[in-house]
Amino acid sequence: xxxxxxxxxxxxxxxxxxxxxxxxxxxxxxxxxxxxxxxxxxxxxxxxxxxxxxxxxxxxxxxxxxxxxxxxxxxxxxxxxxxxxxxxxxxxxxxxxxxxxxxxxxxxxxxxxxxxxxxxxxxxxxxxxxxxxxxxxxxxxxxxxxxxxxxxxxxxxxxxxxxxxxxxxxxxxxxxxxxxxxxxxxxxxxxxxxxxxxxxxxxxxxxxxxxxxxxxxxxxxxxxxxxxxxxxxxxxxxxxxxxxxxxxxxxxxxxxxxxxxxxxxxxxxxxxxxxxxxxxxxxxxxxxxxxxxxxx
Numbered sequence: 001x002x003x004x005x006x007x008x009x010x011x012x013x014x015x016x017x018x019x020x021x022x023x024x025x026x027x028x029x030x031x032x033x034x035x036x037x038x039x040x041x042x043x044x045x046x047x048x049x050x051x052x053x054x055x056x057x058x059x060x061x062x063x064x065x066x067x068x069x070x071x072x073x074x075x076x077x078x079x080x081x082x083x084x085x086x087x088x089x090x091x092x093x094x095x096x097x098x099x100x101x102x103x104x105x106x107x108x109x110x111x112x113x114x115x116x117x118x119x120x121x122x123x124x125x126x127x128x129x130x131x132x133x134x135x136x137x138x139x140x141x142x143x144x145x146x147x148x149x150x151x152x153x154x155x156x157x158x159x160x161x162x163x164x165x166x167x168x169x170x171x172x173x174x175x176x177x178x179x180x181x182x183x184x185x186x187x188x189x190x191x192x193x194x195x196x197x198x199x200x201x202x203x204x205x206x207x208x209x210x211x212x213x214x215x216x217x218x219x220x221x222x223x224x225x226x227x228x229x230x231x232x233x234x235x236x237x238x239x240x241x242x243x244x245x246x247x248x249x250x251x252x253x254x255x256x257x258x259x260x261x262x263x264x265x266x267x268x269x270x271x272x273x274x275x276x277x278x279x280x281x282x283x284x285x286x287x288x289x290x291x292x293x294x295x296x
Contacts, residue, residue: 005150005152005153006075006081006082006108006109006110006153007081007105007110007111007150007151007152007153007154008152009081009110010041010081010083010110010111010152010154011152011154011183013040013041013081014184014206014231014232016040017040018226018231019209019222019225019226019230019231019232019233020040020041020231020232020233021039021040021041021222021232021233021235022039022041022042022043022083022208022232022233022234022235023037023039023041023042023043023235023238023239024042024043024044024045024048024234024235024236024237024238024239024240025042025043025044025074025078025239026044026045026048026052026237026239026240026243027052027070027073027074028073028074028076028077028078029276029277030239030240030243031074031077031078031080031082032077032078032276032277033239033276034078034080034239035078035079035080036276039080040080040081041080041081041082041083041110042074042078042080042081042082042083043082043083043084043085043234043235043236044067044070044071044074044082044083044084044085045085045236045237045240046058046062046067046085046086046087047085047123047236047237048236048237048240049062049066049067049070049085050062050066051240052240053066053069053070054066058121058122058123059120059121059122060087060088060119060120060121062087063090064086064090064091064099064100064103067084067085067086067090068103068104068107071084071104071107071108071109072107072108075107075108075109076108081110081111082108082109082110082111083109083110083111083112083113083154083156083234084104084109084111084112084113085112085113085236086100086104086112086113086114087114087115087117087121088114088115088116088117088118088119088121088132088140089114089140089143089144092119094139094140094142094143095143097114097140097143097144097147098143098144098146098147099147100112100114100144101143101144101147101148101153101155102147102149104153105148105149105150105153106149109153110153110154111153111154111155111156111184112144112153112154112155112156113156113157113158113184113186113208114140114141114144114155114156114157114158115157115158115159115160115186115188116131116132116134116136116137116140116157116158116159116160116161116173117129117130117131117132117160118130118131118132124158124160124188124189124210124215125188125189125212125214125215125216125217127163129160129163129164130164131159131160131161131164131165134172134173134176137157137159137173137176137177138176138177138179138180141155141157141177141180141181141182142180142181144181145180145181145182154183154184155181155182155183155184156182156183156184156185156186156208157174157177157178157182157184157185157186158185158186158187158188159173159174159177159185159186159187159188160188160189161173162187162188162189162190162191162195163188163189163216167195167198170187170199171198171199171202171203174187174199174202174203175202175203178203178204178205182205183205183206184205184206184207184208184231184232185199185203185205185206185207185208186207186208186210186234187199187207187208188210189210189215189216189217190209190210190216190217191216191217191218192218193220193224193225193227193228194228196209196225196228196229196230197228197229200228200229200230200231201229205231206231206232207229207230207231207232208230208231208232208233208234209225209228209230209232209233209234210234210236211225211233211234211235212234212235212236212237213237213238213241246266249263249266250263250266250267
């Protein structure tokens with residue numbers, strides 16, 4: 001077991017904040033902003049890696065190394081426990097799933113969720129999803145659990161079966177995943193609060209609610225989700241969407257007006273940026289180093 005277990009910190013946060021708010025951080029800078037805002041856990045979205053880091057749609061195009069690059073950059077500067085979206089495990093075999101799990105732990109992630117879609121996956125809130133058999137999903141979970149090098153690393157099973165096979169089949173899959181060793185369950189694209197309660201009653205482990213904007217799930221509040229026995233509330237791309245809209249507005253304004261004067265008040269200031277990334281402490285160490293060299 002790791003001397004410092006990010007997974008143990010994630011589990012502790014789930015126990016102490018009910019339901020636990022998990023906020024999406026598209027990059028290392030946003031991870032620091034999330035910590036400053038008081039969040040106890042952060043999230044790296046597979047769709048966010050695809051769109052934000054690669055400029056590609058979330059259709060199973062990004063690979064393990066693409067995700068690990070962003071994981072490492074976040075965990076290098078932010079000590080909040082990080083939940084990572086690993087899609088279907090980045091490969092067709094148990095060996096691929098095992099490699100993904102070991103890599104996530106090595107790069108400092110606290111938890112991951114793996115889903116039951118086919119390799120050519122889609123966003124969980126898009127039509128036309130295809131899922132693997134219940135047995136294949138169970139095998140993915142068993143491979144992930146067996147590969148853990150830190151027993152506290154969290155294996156979360158995501159099921160997209162609701163939209164494909166209905167609620168009863170989705171709950172059955174979730175139960176099978178827990179029996180295979182999954183620590184938590186992520187039922188995707190839920191449409192009403194009562195469904196969460198059915199999952200929670202059936203699986204007896206923490207349930208994650210994905211409260212993503214512009215999707216199939218209403219924007220339920222923390223209090224509403226608490227009443228439905230939800231254990232974690234995920235906001236995967238809220239800041240990313242806001243960031244993109246702000247950037248688009250700035251680009252258009254500068255191109256249209258020939259100056260940024262009309263949008264400066266929408267920007268983070270230089271001093272605010274320096275404060276958020278602790279710039280001055282780095283600069284002070286550099287100044288001290290220069291001073292030592294001059295005194296030699």
